[in-house]
Amino acid sequence: MATLRQLEYFVMVVDESSFTKAAELLHVTQPALSHQIRTLERSAGGPLLERLPRTVRLTPTGRAMLPHARAALADAERARCAARQAAGLEVGELQIATLYSITLGVLPAALRRWRLTHPEVGIRLFEHRHTEELIEAMNAGEADLAVGPEPTDWSGVTRTLGTEELVVVVASDDPAAIGDTIKLQDLADRAWVHYAPGHGLADVLDHACAQAGFEPRIAVRTEQTAAAPALAAAGLGPALVPDNILDNGLPTGGHVLHLDPPVRRTLTAYTRGEPDPLAAAFIDVLVWGDGAAGTRR
Amino acid sequence: MATLRQLEYFVMVVDESSFTKAAELLHVTQPALSHQIRTLERSAGGPLLERLPRTVRLTPTGRAMLPHARAALADAERARCAARQAAGLEVGELQIATLYSITLGVLPAALRRWRLTHPEVGIRLFEHRHTEELIEAMNAGEADLAVGPEPTDWSGVTRTLGTEELVVVVASDDPAAIGDTIKLQDLADRAWVHYAPGHGLADVLDHACAQAGFEPRIAVRTEQTAAAPALAAAGLGPALVPDNILDNGLPTGGHVLHLDPPVRRTLTAYTRGEPDPLAAAFIDVLVWGDGAAGTRR
DNA sequence: CCGAAGCCATAAGCTCAGATCATGGCAACG
DNA sequence: CGTTGCCATGATCTGAGCTTATGGCTTCGG
Known part of the structure; x- marks a missing residue:
């Protein structure tokens, strides 16, 4: 297989029509360049360049190779740039x-x-x-x-x-919808808007209630986190939800109560x-x- | 600059999702492959592959590089094939x-x-x-x-x-249009359909006439080789033309005379x-x- | 839990590729 | 005819790429 170095040397000689000038620009000596072109010619199956007294000229073999050599060099450079840009946070x-x-x-x-x-x-x-x-x-x-x-x-x-803070959502006309804060055990005998088994917040709710000394009765279970506050606002019972999912607004008819002591999830x-x-x-x-x-x- | 070898190794590891398998297929040892990938990663500015316990996985940097790496390898192979085909007389x-x-x-x-x-x-x-x-x-x-x-x-x-043989074309009704052969000096006093100065056949005609002992008078000069037999057939005078340009037929009203002795061009x-x-x-x-x-x- | 297997990384040493310097051969120019 | 320009070849040195040996970590099976 030809190396990119050989292809680069070949293209540069063609562009400069001179081994000596190409060697200069590539910062190698002329014999090194000569040797690499010779190696490439052996791999290509024949001469790529005709050596004239004051210039060089492409052979048909060389002419066939040149556009693909240019493309390979460009692609290799693109590969390097694409990777470096990705590492530099520009694409990917x-x-x-x-x-x-x-x-x-x-x-x-x-x-x-x-x-x-x-x-x-x-x-x-x-x-x-x-x-x-x-x-x-x-x-x-x-x-x-x-x-x-x-x-x-x-x-x-x-x-x-x-941490994200968990809050309780209840209906506005719920007896508990007074003030901004409530103790979790004050909702001990309530039937809760719960989460389906295996849902991440199901454990959080069960654990918090256990800490407060009770096991929550279940009014309804939902698979969707976003459904919980809506169900609570509709009056089905209190729901424990992350504070931040209410950022886009509280469902109509809902009331938010912060817990004291707070329940948080890291x-x-x-x-x-x-x-x-x-x-x-x-x-x-x-x-x-x-x-x-x-x-x- | 990344080498084609490094790009080849990288692509093979991705395709096999395994350093060990890729090394096998490439007929090198795993540490050699590992080393080349590491070198490529340094040139790319970050990891290209994430090493998992039983597999490897592309990083975003690696994902950005992969398509260009494939393209570079393909173009290098095309360069080689194109050149070898040219040398093997298939294209060019x-x-x-x-x-x-x-x-x-x-x-x-x-x-x-x-x-x-x-x-x-x-x-x-x-x-x-x-x-x-x-x-x-x-x-x-x-x-x-x-x-x-x-x-x-x-x-x-x-x-x-x-050699190509030079023949004389004259009009069919020319007095000289008898038989197939003529001596050049028999046309010594004729005015000829000549060629423009600098035209290759002008020298040939002048030289042949000089050998036959005369200098041709000029009826008309043409720059176009193909025009000479047509002008001769039209009766302007004899023209000396290469035999082979009459291969597609003699102009209407023309007569061909072979010279004795023959005038030839090597x-x-x-x-x-x-x-x-x-x-x-x-x-x-x-x-x-x-x-x-x-x-x- | 422990030993074996799988898999990649690192280090040391060897071989080959790529480089430089020196020189030669040929053509063109003054 | 001597000088200049330019590429090729040979000898030698250096660095890249390879192999072997080994280490570290994870997974699997008994």
Whole structure:
């Protein structure tokens, strides 16, 4: 196989019509160049250049080769540039694995900020219902990074993003819809808008109620995080939802109650190894906007 | 600059999702492959591949590079194939320098035969009025080969093709239009259809008449070889033309007389150096058809 | 839990490719 | 005829690319 070096030397000799000038421009000596062209000619099956007293001239063999030689050199340069641009955060695709609730929660705001600085970078989302699924998928090689609750026994790199606060949504005409704050055990005998088994927030709700000393009765279960506040606003019962999914507004007829003491979920970005430059940049955007994961409302 | 070898190794690892398998297929050891990929990654500005326990996975940087790497490898292979095909007489362009009269004479028949065996090879003609111009142009690098009278003091390679015979054309009602043969001095007092000064056949005519002991009077001069027999058939006077340009038929009202003794012009193919495979093949075709340059009529 | 297997990375040493310097051969020019 | 320009060839040195040996980590099966 011809080397790119040989092709480069050949093209330069053609462009300069001179071995000596081409050697100068390539910063090698004329005999080195001569030797490489000779090697290329042996690989090509015949002379590529006719050596005239004061110039060189392409042979038909050389003429057949020249356009492809130019193309190969251009493609190799494009390969290098494309890779360096990708490493330099100008092009490429970032693959993110996360939970459904986070797709609705912290990601939208982060992605808005990301697009302002990296309009060329494509985003591909892999959404999962539960943290264990998310961890499993990441271990299997899915995505460049994951965003979710901190994985246990994670061997790769993790970065804490902050916490998202869980709040309770009830109907406006609910007896509990007084003031801005409530204690979780005050809702101990209520039937709750719950989440389907295996849904990430199901565990969060069960765990929080257990901490407050009760097991929640179930009015209805939903697979969709976004449905929970709507069902609560409709009067089916209280729902525990991440604060940040209410950023686009509270469903009509709904009332938000902050919990005292607060229930929070810590969010983490994690990668299997040292983050790729793109992944690292996205993590910075997530961290920089950690206010969005917390108290803003 | 990345080498084609590195790009080849990278693509193979991606295709096999395994360093070990790729190394096997490439007939190198895994550490050699590992080292080349590492070198490529340094040139690219970041990791191209993420090493997983049982597989490898492209990074965004790697994904940006991959299509261009494939293209570079394909173009390099095309360059090699194109050149080898050209050397093997399958594609390319053959450049021929010659005289106007020869374009009309021996070349058409030779090119017909050539196209039967080399339909893919393009032909480019450089036509000259006179042998000295032809030699000068060849020395300056024009064309792969020349076809014409033998050049004097030629340092390159020459190959004799044979001779073309010069005949006289007169009008059918000309007093000389009797039989098939005539002596040139019998036309000593005739006014001739001559050629423009500098035209290759002007010298041939002048020289032949001088040998026969007279200087031709001039009825008309033409720049076009093909015009001479037509003017002679129209009765303007005798014209000396190469036998072979009458292959497509004698002009209406014309009569051909062979000269006794014959006047002939030796044709040669010549190149500056050893002929290129294409040029050599064409010369063989010219030689093989040397009957066409001679007595056929 | 432990040993074996799978897989990639690193280090040391060897071989070959690519370079330089020196020189030769040929053509063109004054 | 001597000088200049230009490419080819040979000898030698250096760096790239390879192999062998080994290490580290993960996964799998008993």
